[in-house]
Amino acid sequence: MQDTAKPWSQVELIREAFHYQSRFEGSTMVFKVDFPVTEDPAFPFLVKDLALLAQTGFRVLIVPGAKEWIDSVLGEYGIVSRYRLSQRITTAASIPFVEMAAFHVAARFMTGLAGSRVDAVIGNFVRARGIGVVEGMDMEHTGAVDKILTDSLTKTLDQGMVPILPCIGYSPAGKPYNVASDEIALAAAEALGAVKLFFVSLGAGLQAQSHKLPEGIELGEKGRVVRLTPAEAEAVLSSNAAGGDSGDGTGRVEQIHGRDRPLEELNLALKASRAGVERIHIINGREDGAILRELFSNLGSGTMLYSDEYDAIRPLRSRDIPVILRLMDPLMRQGVLVKRSAEQILEKKEDFAVFEIDGSVHACGALHQWDGQGEIAAIATDPLYADMGMGRRLVGYLISQARKRGLSRVFVLTTRTQDWFELLGFREVSVESLPESRRRVYDRGRRSKVFALEFGD
Ligand SMILES: CC(C)(COP(=O)(O)OP(=O)(O)OC[C@H]1O[C@@H](n2cnc3c(N)ncnc32)[C@H](O)[C@@H]1OP(=O)(O)O)[C@@H](O)C(=O)NCCC(=O)NCCS
Incomplete structure (x- = not known):
């Protein structure tokens, strides 16, 4: 019985893949990829899959996280970072190193895409403004998204190229600011009307074993939370008492790396959903083919937050x-x-x-x-x-x-x-x-x- 069932399943999966291909072809998808993913052995395969998507007609945009790499570059040059809450205060002395580190990480994606013959552009697509002085603390070159430059991004995407947005934004006067990449991903997905936003990080994601879940949440293999509505996501966040906004009135997204990243991602996903992104996916970058499985099969591999009829x-x-x-x-x-x-x-x-x-x-x-x-x-x-x-x-x-x-x-x-x-x-x-x-x-x-x-x- 197994022998006959297996080919049928494969055919079904191929059908499903075509179904999704035709449904999402030509639509914009934003991928926020945490820095540790780029150091994982699975990274080259992840970039290959992103290249495949770009080649098959999806409009792919990448926002690489660079926090840990910035930490190590600054450490190498003997610069000690200070933080307000969890946000780095990027000083005038450190901003050149932060830029260097951010562009280095972006280049890792560019190199991988070039290897798959996909053109990519690392660009200044983010206009930023300084956060200024908060509670007496000068945040110097730490910025927030002022505006996503959608015209330039759209032109780039129209040409079949993949824009890569490092965690640096520029003021109209050309002053560089270090902006949280989570915030850039959210703003870009919203500004471009993306149909999907992916948060790719390392780790098992939202699971019944590690998180308190309200009754009735749909679970997949190994207790994975398969999908959530915005109301369910709110319930998960409140039962796990996750942090959200920085609370400083700037509206910026708090980045609390090292804390519970899946909850943090869920919090971001909820914001994206409220901003009109229909589906947000939280996936494990270490899993082979995670993006493709999440995109082309009903079964998925991570956690999806959806606000449309699913x-x-x-x-x-x-x-x-x-x-x-x-x-x-x-x-x-x-x-x-x-x-x-x-x-x-x-x-x-x-x-x-x-x-x-x-x-x-x-x-x-x-x-x-x-x-x-x-x-x-x-x-x-x-x-x-x-x-x-x-x-x-x-x-x-x-x-x-x-x-x-x-x-x-x-x-x-x-x-x-x-x-x-x-x-x-x-x-x-x-x-x-x-x-x-x-x-x-x-x-x-x-x-x-x-x-x-x-x-x-
Ligand atoms: C029975 C059937 C409809 C269940 O479908 P399903 O979508 O997997 O069901 P659910 O997800 O709602 O429930 C699955 C649970 O029921 C259990 N279950 C499935 N079939 C079962 C059976 N025959 N006896 C006892 N429990 C069964 C599963 O182990 C699972 O348990 P868990 O939740 O503790 O993991 C499906 O197995 C099927 O199509 N069976 C063949 C047709 C049939 O028997 N139809 C009923 C006669 S009209």
């Missing part, structure tokens, strides 16, 4: 029938589901619902009506998407439909899935308790057990 349960449309037949076919052949033809499904089309993720169907189910009772049937989840709560949500949806129709209870006939329905609150009942019309067509040969959920009043 998944939905909706009624079956005729064009979904071949897709759900493909889902049900192996189960029908194994005798887990009753055999149904395309015509039979079409006849009962109104009874069926599908679970859709980003426009593709991955689960289905039906609610048939018999003398004031509802029968839940044909529940099938794409095995690639098992254990993501789709089955439970579909059954929940069908139950709510049954309640809306004023039915007295729902029941299910099952040969192999009784434990699962018990988990969902169903209890075994006798075949005799089925409505008369259903009992007449009960296939005694299948010896299905009957489980029911009574609605009471």
Whole structure:
């Protein structure tokens, strides 16, 4: 069985990749990459993947973080940094070294992209203003984003080039400022109307083991938080009491490296979402192909914050029938589901619902009506998407439909899935308790057990 399932899965993944390719082609994506990622052995592969995206028609923009490299360069020249909260006070003596370090890191990306024959430009795309004197402390060359120079960026992107934005901005008079790269990434994503913003760092990201999570958050393998709505992200942040703005009234984003980076990234993601970026992804740069998996598969590899319609349960449309037949076919052949033809499904089309993720169907189910009772049937989840709560949500949806129709209870006939329905609150009942019309067509040969959920009043 494994042998036949595997190629099918690969084909499905290729289909999914094409689906996303056509959906996002020509759209702008901003990648904020933390400095430690550039020192990881996986970095060359990450840059290759970014190059691939640029070559296949995505508008890619890179914002490299350089904090740790700046620290080491300043250390080498015997310059000790002072901080206000977590923000470096970049002095007149240190700014030339900060610029040098920031451009060095940007050049690492440029070199990698050149190796993949993708043109890139390290540019002065950020107009900055000085933060000034805060609580009596002169922040000197520490700046904030004043404006992203979208015209120049758009021209660069239109030519198929990848703009790289180091953590340096310039005042209209040409004075350089050190600006937090997280802040640049946010501002650039907002100014360019990016459809996606990626935060790439090292580490396992948001996980059930390491973070307090409110009930109902969707988890993937190893307890990874798969996706969050803005409301859920707020709940995660407040249960973990994460810091956000610097609180100095400048609106700048606080960078607290060494603290909980995934929470910090989530906080930034929430800001980006409020600023209109539809999807923000927090991913682990050490994982091979993390960007591609996050972009081209519904399964993803990191945590996504989304504010658009991502998944939905909706009624079956005729064009979904071949897709759900493909889902049900192996189960029908194994005798887990009753055999149904395309015509039979079409006849009962109104009874069926599908679970859709980003426009593709991955689960289905039906609610048939018999003398004031509802029968839940044909529940099938794409095995690639098992254990993501789709089955439970579909059954929940069908139950709510049954309640809306004023039915007295729902029941299910099952040969192999009784434990699962018990988990969902169903209890075994006798075949005799089925409505008369259903009992007449009960296939005694299948010896299905009957489980029911009574609605009471
Ligand atoms: C049963 C089925 C619909 C579950 O789909 P799903 O989308 O993976 O379900 P959920 O994510 O909501 O629930 C998964 C949980 O149920 C458990 N589960 C799955 N199948 C189970 C079964 N047959 N018996 C007991 N538990 C089961 C999983 O282990 C998982 O447990 P966890 O949450 O503790 O990890 C899917 O396995 C399927 O398509 N089965 C074949 C068809 C079938 O039996 N349909 C029902 C008859 S109409």
